[in-house]
Amino acid sequence: MISRVSKCTKNIIIPILSNSSKTCCFIHGSPGTPALALSDLDILVEKAGLGSSDDEVVEFLSNDPQCNRIQLTHHLFDKLLRRFKDDWKSALGVFRWAESRSGYEHTLEAYDMVLDTLGKMKKMDKMMMILHEMRDNKIVTLNTVAKVVRRFAGAGQWEEAVRIFDELGSFGLEKNVESMNLLLDTLCKENRVERAREMFLKLKAHILPNANTFNIFIHGWCKVGRVDEANWTIQEMKGHGCRPCVISYSTIIRFHCSQSNFDVARSVLDEMRAEECPPNIVTYTTIMSYMAKAEEYEHALEIAESVKSDRLKPDTLFYNSLIHILGRAGQVREAIHVFEVEMPKSSVVPNTSTYNTMIAMFCHCCQEDKAFNVLKRMEDSGICKPDVQTYYPLLKSCFRTGKTDDSLSKLWDDMVKKHHLSLDISAYTLLIHGLCRANKCERAYLFFEEMIGQGIMPRYKTCRLLFEEVKQKHMYDAAEKIEDFMKKM
Secondary structure (H helix, E strand, O other), X not given: OHHHHHOOOOOOEEEEEOOOOOEEEEEOOOXXXXXXXXXXXXXXXXXXXXXXXXXXXXXHHHOOHHHHOOOOOHHHHHHHHHXXXXXXXXXXXXXXXXXXXXXXXXXXXXXXXXXHHHHHOOOHHXXXXXXXXXXXXXXXXXXXXXXXXHHHHHOOOHHHHHHHHHOXXXXXXXXXXXXXXXXXXXXXXXXXXXXXXXXXXXXXXXXXXXXXXXXXXXXXXHHOOOHHHHHHHHHHHHHOOOOOOHHHHHHHHHHHHHOOOHHHHHHHHHHHHHOOOOOOHHHHHHHHHHHHHOOOHHXXXXXXXXXXXXXXXXXXHHHHHHHHHHHHOOOHHHHHHHHHHHHHHOOOOOOHHHHHHHHHHHHHOOOHHHHHHHHHHHHHHOOOOOOHHHHHHHHHHHHHHOOOOHHHHHHHHHHHHHOOOOOOHHHHHXXXXXXXXXXXXXXXXXXXHHHHHOOOOOOHHHHHHHHHHHHHOOOHHHHHHHHXXXXXX
């Protein structure tokens, strides 16, 4: 925030202390320009950013009267740590500064956050330093250990991950099935299923596995594409007296669906019923969604009928998938019936994704008026609000119909000013490409500059398209800037 303003104005920063002892800062610009108030958070972020090491961050904050007048709360400090989730020096620096403040004591959540940031940035020695402090204060939880084990596993330091588990007792925690499952799950999520298997074989003589243990392996084997081992794990599960549950089978079904092996997925459904473990609504929704991706709409609708025959209660995700499938299958009237009749009748509340699906369907069918009616209905519902995804099909419709002036500006204002949405790379790409095709590269270039200013890296294809367009319009300064940017990509 400071850096952006400083490019536009000559700043005079004046600290003001209010009656509530809460620091407020104002940046004064040119005459007639209203002052911009800086929050306590902005002040701390600016000062912490000046340090080139965690020790310097502590020094800058400790010696700054403005920072020391700020009333530090746990809520403020949590927000500060989140700002520095990818900057370990600042995160550790503000952590050390905060603990030096009189009357302030770190929460467990703050310890866990800074520990996780250090691990994510591969600062393992410093992460362990924080963990040992937590051990001395007797505040290590299983969740804390999970973060440490995950970070060591992510860094490929498997021995250290296992060593942490071996030392659980020193942290006041037990080696039991819960902690064993945590270790196995961490290794499996890092695609180290074989290593997890080795650990399990060593531990199972002392720790009795439960159903969750085997479900972790089923998910792990499927994740690395080894479904035969997942099927074998189902049998091993039974051998240990654990009954496979709907999660066990649904994980394998999801794998087969991801490979478009729908016949095999159906055979697993039959196996579930034979084992008296009937599929649930999530199982069916998974199959339907993958069939829709494969454009097998008729088969997907057959699966939807099975929900009725099995007398399962549909949920919002099921209806979202069903509406999408009906729309793609050209059964718009049936999709409207589900949205306006079946969902209310079943007391299922639509979410943002439901409305987005309806809007996308109407836009796909060139029924923009109905799409805008759904948008209005969502805004009036009081249940959910539009997101960036809501506006994608509406923006595309503007470009398709050539309404790139007032209609596009209205949508833009609604997104940014009315709903305060932050645009992502997909939204900016859509706008830049659409405006270039509409021969409005001047506006496209403004979005390009805004995108860069937000720290969002455009794709090379987008830069190339815009570069060619601005050259044709003799916008040579813009072309030069785009070309310079492309050279740095």
